[in-house]
Amino acid sequence: MEESKKFLYSAVQPTNNLTIGNYIGAIRNWTMLQNDYNCYFAIANMHAITVRQTPAVLRQRTLSLLALYLACGVDPEKCTLYLQSHVPAHAELCWVLNTFTYVGEMERMTQFKDKSARHAENINMGLMDYPVLMAADILLYQADVVPVGLDQRQHVEIARDIAQRFNNAYSPTFKVPEALYMKVGAKINDLQDPAKKMSKSGENPNGSVFLSDDRDTIIRKFRRAVTDSDLEIRYDPETKPGVSNLLSIYSVFSGKTVEEAAAEFSGKGYGDFKAAVGEVVADRLAPIQAQQQKLLADKPYLDGVLKKGADGAAYAANKTLSKVYKKIGFYQL
Ligand code: ATP
Ligand code: LTN
DSSP, rough: OOTTTTEEEEEOOOSSSOBBHIIEEEEIHHHHHTTTTEEEEEOOOOHTTSSSSOOHHHHHHHHHHHHHHHHHOEEEEEEEEEEEGGGGGHHHHHHHHTTTTTTHHHHHHHHHHHHHHHHHHGHHHHHHHHHHHHHHHHTTTTEEEEOOGGGHHHHHHHHHHHHHHHHHHEEEEEOEEEEEOOSSSHHHHHHHHBTOOOOOOSSTTTTBBTTOOOOOHHHHHHHTTOSSOOOOOOTTTOOOOOHHHHHHHHHHHHHHOHEEEEEEETOOHHHHHHHHHHHHHHHHHHHHHHHHHHOOOOOHHHHHHHHHHHHHHHHHHHHHHHHHHHHHTTTOO
């Protein structure tokens, strides 16, 4: 941990298989940021249970997500990589922050409204409290920045509000975090409905490319991607959302800029373009998938990473929690 570096926090939930949206919007950026920040990266299993999970599947997805972080290049020697439920301070700070959060503002959160509509049979308190737990995650580690996709903007805003409210009520305790969005790929859209974000739990499996998809599936999904009828390959998200989305994906996976990508395909047909995007994504994902499988076969290693991560995370988290308990008047021994 280098004192001169700023602190960074992010997490992904171990729900469903991850899509290239999660990769582009989250994990890929982590591998670039880990050199410049003191990073904490969590597997948010406590958030995951706000929607009903099958226990054995949740357990398996937890390790699978850890192996994926590592396979993508997140380095446990540089970052603290851990499982949220291994650090009880998350639940403890969440409880305190609940008393600084209003029911009305939680009811108005976009994700709460969306998920309540999708899971009408189980609108539980955890689902409503999701943003407060996320605020606890971030604030426990005194994070300066939180790299996330655009869909998480409202959650980071609330974390800032809660931090400021607490700081104003007592004295400066929490760092007020900033969201960090990447220029390209902060929002990758659904291949079948380019007006919608690509999601791991979307209804149409052809709209999302999963990191676990095999080569043929990846190429087929791109071949079927929805574009438009004017047959011109250029970046213009307003009028050409499908083509622009494919150009963003191509740019990230090929390492070229969006302009370079557009130039490369100008004058070419949509068929060739979509095939090329599929190829580059499949080529880039193959070594990640192989490495993930290799790591999953070495459970003692994965457990070791989680153990070391939990110790490091708990140390930092407990320091903040103890400050909070002192300020609010919890008698300490
Ligand atoms: P779900 O569909 O289950 O709600 P999700 O696909 O939105 O899940 P999360 O676990 O909520 O995935 O998000 C993990 C990270 O991936 C977050 O930082 C989020 O902003 C980012 N992310 C998710 N989808 C996209 C996308 N389509 N484009 C860019 N970033 C994304
Ligand atoms: N809600 C986030 C996952 C998450 C997170 C966090 C992201 C849980 N805790 C703290 C950033 C910081 C999501 O991406 N769905």
